[in-house]
Amino acid sequence: MDKTINEIENEIIDEFNFFESWQDKYEYIIELGKKLTNFPDECRNNEYKVKGCQSSVWIVTNEQSNKIIFKADSDSTLVKGLIALLLRVLNNRGADEIINAKLDFLDITGLKQHLAQTRANGLAAMINKIKMYAIAYKTKHESVN
Amino acid sequence: MDKTINEIENEIIDEFNFFESWQDKYEYIIELGKKLTNFPDECRNNEYKVKGCQSSVWIVTNEQSNKIIFKADSDSTLVKGLIALLLRVLNNRGADEIINAKLDFLDITGLKQHLAQTRANGLAAMINKIKMYAIAYKTKHESVN
Amino acid sequence: MQDTLTKKLFDVDNIRKDFPILGTFSNGKPLVYFDNAATSQKPVSVINAIGDYYRNYNANIHRGVYSISIKASDAYESSKRKVSEFINAKSDREIIYTRGATESINLIAYSFGADNVNEGDEIIISEMEHHANIVPWQELCKRKNAVLKVIPVTDTGELELDEYIKLLSDKTKIVSVGHISNTLGTINPVKDIISIAKAKNTNICCIVDGAQAVHHTKVDVRNIGADFYVFSSHKMYGPMGTGVLYGRAELLEAMPPYQTGGDMIENVSFSQTTFNEIPMKFEAGTPNVEGAVGLNAAIDYINSVGFDAIYVQESELLQYATEKLMEINGLRVIGTSQNKASVISFVVKGLNAFDIGVLLDGSGVAVRTGQHCTEPLMDKLCIPGTVRVSFAFYNTIEEIDIFIDALKKAIGVLQ
Amino acid sequence: MQDTLTKKLFDVDNIRKDFPILGTFSNGKPLVYFDNAATSQKPVSVINAIGDYYRNYNANIHRGVYSISIKASDAYESSKRKVSEFINAKSDREIIYTRGATESINLIAYSFGADNVNEGDEIIISEMEHHANIVPWQELCKRKNAVLKVIPVTDTGELELDEYIKLLSDKTKIVSVGHISNTLGTINPVKDIISIAKAKNTNICCIVDGAQAVHHTKVDVRNIGADFYVFSSHKMYGPMGTGVLYGRAELLEAMPPYQTGGDMIENVSFSQTTFNEIPMKFEAGTPNVEGAVGLNAAIDYINSVGFDAIYVQESELLQYATEKLMEINGLRVIGTSQNKASVISFVVKGLNAFDIGVLLDGSGVAVRTGQHCTEPLMDKLCIPGTVRVSFAFYNTIEEIDIFIDALKKAIGVLQ
Numbered sequence A, B: 001m002d003k004t005i006n007e008i009e010n011e012i013i014d015e016f017n018f019f020e021s022w023q024d025k026y027e028y029i030i031e032l033g034k035k036l037t038n039f040p041d042e043c044r045n046n047e048y049k050v051k052g053c054q055s056s057v058w059i060v061t062n063e064q065s066n067k068i069i070f071k072a073d074s075d076s077t078l079v080k081g082l083i084a085l086l087l088r089v090l091n092n093r094g095a096d097e098i099i100n101a102k103l104d105f106l107d108i109t110g111l112k113q114h115l116a117q118t119r120a121n122g123l124a125a126m127i128n129k130i131k132m133y134a135i136a137y138k139t140k141h142e143s144v145n
Numbered sequence C, D: 001m002q003d004t005l006t007k008k009l010f011d012v013d014n015i016r017k018d019f020p021i022l023g024t025f026s027n028g029k030p031l032v033y034f035d036n037a038a039t040s041q042k043p044v045s046v047i048n049a050i051g052d053y054y055r056n057y058n059a060n061i062h063r064g065v066y067s068i069s070i071k072a073s074d075a076y077e078s079s080k081r082k083v084s085e086f087i088n089a090k091s092d093r094e095i096i097y098t099r100g101a102t103e104s105i106n107l108i109a110y111s112f113g114a115d116n117v118n119e120g121d122e123i124i125i126s127e128m129e130h131h132a133n134i135v136p137w138q139e140l141c142k143r144k145n146a147v148l149k150v151i152p153v154t155d156t157g158e159l160e161l162d163e164y165i166k167l168l169s170d171k172t173k174i175v176s177v178g179h180i181s182n183t184l185g186t187i188n189p190v191k192d193i194i195s196i197a198k199a200k201n202t203n204i205c206c207i208v209d210g211a212q213a214v215h216h217t218k219v220d221v222r223n224i225g226a227d228f229y230v231f232s233s234h235k236m237y238g239p240m241g242t243g244v245l246y247g248r249a250e251l252l253e254a255m256p257p258y259q260t261g262g263d264m265i266e267n268v269s270f271s272q273t274t275f276n277e278i279p280m281k282f283e284a285g286t287p288n289v290e291g292a293v294g295l296n297a298a299i300d301y302i303n304s305v306g307f308d309a310i311y312v313q314e315s316e317l318l319q320y321a322t323e324k325l326m327e328i329n330g331l332r333v334i335g336t337s338q339n340k341a342s343v344i345s346f347v348v349k350g351l352n353a354f355d356i357g358v359l360l361d362g363s364g365v366a367v368r369t370g371q372h373c374t375e376p377l378m379d380k381l382c383i384p385g386t387v388r389v390s391f392a393f394y395n396t397i398e399e400i401d402i403f404i405d406a407l408k409k410a411i412g413v414l415q
C-alpha cells in the first residue's frame, strides 16, 4: 500500500460525494461495518475497550516492520463502518504519519457532524487511543535507537 | 370616635381618589408621616422592633377600657405615613374589630401595590403584629371572664 | 357519540400550531419529536412569556422599590402560587425553585439528610430510579455510613411491593421513588408506597421523583401523602433551568440551608449570620424570574388543554404505537406494566439501539437510545440499552406511522 | 478630533434601540434604569436567541442521536468556548455552568473545601464582599472548624492591603475577594492580591468574585492569576438562571463532585459509581441549553460594542453623575476610590434611602436602596443603607439629568 494518508482521505471524500442522500451514505457505512469481521473474539473484553457512552469500541494493536497495525470492533454497525474508514486511512503506517494525521475527511464528508461528533459513539476516544499508541510506539522506538 | 372601620376606610379611599398623580399621593403620605411624632423615644429599640428588610418599624401597645391602643414609628417617612393611615383605621378599637378588619383600603387605594407589598418596608409584618396583639388581648380577656 | 365528544375536547392540529418547532423539518423531513421524556417542546405562550418578561419588566426582585421590580416580584410570587395550586400544596411557602429535579433531590439529600440520617440508617430507593434519584443517596450514605436498600423490579417492569415491605425496617429513614419511570413508563403506586411506609413509621420521610409525572397526570401531593415531591420545568413545557422542590413546611422549616448567599439570609455579620424564612431560606442568589414566568405560562397551558384531554390523547398514542411495534419481528418492548405512561422502550434482536436511532434521525424521527440514565435498571434487565419513544399530547397517530415505517426500513438496512 | 472619533465608536441612541425595555414607560414616565448592578437589561439579540432556540432546536443534549439534539449540543459547547475565550481560560474544560455566581462560590466552598480546608486553617475574604462571598465561607468554616479572616476597608472604600498582608499566614488556604464591589464600585487590585498570596505560598487557592466585573472590563483570568473566577449571566446582558465557574483544570480534576445525578456520572451501579470528566463532573442534571445559548449571544453583543467603547461611555456617566451628586447639599457619596466602576452609592443627611427610592420610582427612575447584600460593609461604615445608582453603557447623560432633577424634588418633599 503506497498511497499516502492524503490520497486515501481524498478517495473517501470522493466516494461520499458520490452519494446524494445521507440515507445512502449511512447504508454505505453500514455495509463497511458489516464487512469488518477480523477482530479476534478473545479480545472483545474490558482490557481493550474504549470508553463510549452508548456503543462500545474495542481496539488491539501490534507492530510489523516499523508499521503499526490496528484491529478494532464495535457493537454498533455504524461505528464499525466508521472504524473501517478510519483504519483504511491509518492502518499499517509509521508512528509519525499517524501522529500527524489531521483526518480532515471526517469533517469534509460531514461524518463528524452527522456521526462522529456525538459523544455517544466513542469514535473520538478511539482516535485518541490510536494516536496514543503511535506516540507510545515512537517513544519506545526512539529510546531503542 | 364612633366611626366604623369601614367608614374610615371609605374616607381614606375618597381622599386618595382626590389626588390625581401618585406623586401627590406620596406627598400626602409623607405629610402624614412627618406628623406622626408621638412615639416614646425610649421604645425605639429592638424589643419593639418589627422585622423589615429596608426600613425598621417599632410598635408599642396598651389597653384602655376594652380598646387597644397602638403607637408606632419607622425610620422611613413613607412607612410612617402608612402607619398613620393604618392606625387611623385600627387604633382604639376592640380586639374583634381589629382581628376581623380586612383592610381593603390598602388594595383599593393602590397603596398595597405601590408601597405596602414590597417585602422591604415591614408594613405587612406590622399588620401581622397588630393582629397578633389583638388575638393575644382577646385570649387574655376571654380567659378572665 | 362519546368518541366525537372526546375528539372535540381536543383538536391536535390546533394544538400543534401552538408549538413552533413541530412545524420544522429535520434532515429534509418533517420533524417527528418522540423524545419528550428527555425534554418537552414549548408552546408559543411560554416562549412569548419569556420574551415579554425581558422586553417589559426584567428586574431583580424582592428588594426592589421600583415598579418593574415590584412587577417582577409579583410575577415570581404568582408563579409560586400557580405551582402550589397545580400540585395542591398547602401553601406557596412549600414551593422552592431549584435548577431542576436533580438539584431538588440533591437539596433534600444534603439538607434533610444532614440531621436526619445517621450511621446504620437505611434509605430505600428502587431499581428503576433515574441516576438523579440514586447517586445523591449513594453520596449521602457514604457521608453518613448509612445503607442504601433497593426495591427490585419485575420482568414486566413493576416494583416488587412484597420485597419493598420486607425492606422497611426500624432503621428506615427515607423512601424515595419515582412516580413514573422515564425508561419503562411504569406508573408506580406512590400513594400506596407512602402509606405502607407511614404505617410502619410516620417519621419515615417519603420522597417522590415526579419529573416524568406532573405533565401526564394530575398530581395531588397531599393526597399522595408525599413529604417531598420534585420535578423539572423543562419536561412540562416550561423553560430549562428551573425545577421545583415541594416540601412540607414543617420539614423545610427544620432543615438547615443548602446553598448560602444573597436572598436566603436575614442578617449577616462576621460574628453571626441568621437565615431567612422558607421558602427563601433555600433560594440562594438572584432568583430566576424568567424561569418562574415561563413555568407559570406552561402550567396555564397544561390547564387550558386539561388533563382529561391529555390522558385521552396520550393513551391512544401509547396503545397504537405499542400495537404497531409488537407486529415487528424480533422487537421486544421493555416495560409492559398494566399502568403505563406514554413512554415505550424497546430492543430489536441483534441490532444496536444507537444504530437504529441514527437511522431514524435520517427519517426526521427523534428518539432516544441508550441507558436513559438508568444504568442499574439496564444491568438488571441484562440489556445494554434500548430505543425509547416518548409521546406528548401534541404527537399524532400519523407521526407514529412515519416512525414505524422508518423503523422497519432501518431494521431492514441493519439486518 | 480624538473625541469625535471616540464618539463615533459608540452611538448610544442606536445601542438603546437594541434594548426593548429602554423604550418602555414606568409610572407614565420613560423608564430610567439605573439598577444595572442588580441585573442588566437584555439586548434583542439575546431575547431572540432564546426564542430561536425554543422554536427551532430545543432538545436535551450530549446523549442525543438526532439532529436537533446534536445542534443543541453544538450550541452548548460553542457557548462554553465563547466564555472560555471571553475570559481567556486555557480550555473550555475549565468552564462550568452553574445557576449563578452564588452557586459557583457554593460549589467551590463545598467541593474544593472538602479536601483542602481543615481544622485551624484560614480563609481570607474582605469586608466589602457580597453575602454570596461571605456566607458560604462562614458555613465552610463551621463545618471544618476553620477561621475566617477579613481584610478591612478604608473610609474611601478601598481594601487595606497592608492589613491583608498581615493576615496571610502559613494556615491561609483560600483568599476570595470581589473584583468590583457591587455597593461601592471599587475596582480591587485582584492581580496584586493574588500575586501577594502566591508569593507567600503558591498553594493558596485564589478566588475572584467577578459578578460585577466581566461586563465592565476585559477580564483575563490567566493574567490575573486566579485559580477560580465566578460570575452570573444575568448581570452581563445574558439570561437569568446561568452562572459561570472558571477553575483551573488541575484543581477541578482533583475536586470531588458537588451535586450528583444525570450527565455527571460515567457509570452507576449500586455497588460503585464513577464520575465523568470535567467539566461534566460538576454539571449534574439536564444542562440549561437555553441559558448557554443566551449567554453566548450576550458575549457576542458585548464584543460587538467593545470594551473600549463601554469604558469610555461608562466612565463619562460615572464622572458626570458623581459631579452632579456632589453638588447636592447634605448628600455624601459612599465609596470614593480612585479606581471605580460605574456604581455610585450615596446617603442624604436625615433621609431614609427607601423613601428616596420610592419617590424616584414615581419619576420613572429605578434605583436600588438598602444594604445591597453587603450588610457587614454597612455595619463597618455605620450606615443603615444607601441609595445606589449603577450604569450600563446604554445609559445616557440625559437620564442622569432626569435622575438628578427627580432626586432634588424627592429631597425637597422629604425634608
Ligand SMILES: Cc1ncc(COP(=O)(O)O)c(C=O)c1O
Residues within 6 Å of the ligand: C262, C284, C285, C286, D037, D038, D099, D100, D101, D102, D103, D130, D132, D133, D178, D180, D181, D182, D209, D211, D212, D232, D234, D243, D373
Ligand atoms: C459582587 C457580587 N457577587 C455575587 C453576586 C451574586 O450573584 P447571583 O445573585 O447572580 O448569584 C452579586 C450579585 O448579586 C454580586 O454583586
Ligand SMILES: Cc1ncc(COP(=O)(O)O)c(C=O)c1O
Residues within 6 Å of the ligand: C037, C038, C099, C100, C101, C102, C103, C130, C132, C133, C178, C180, C181, C182, C209, C211, C212, C232, C234, C243, C373, D262, D284, D285, D286, D287
Ligand atoms: C425520572 C427522572 N428523574 C429525574 C430526572 C432529572 O431531571 P433534570 O435532569 O431535569 O434535573 C429525570 C430527567 O432527566 C427523570 O426522568
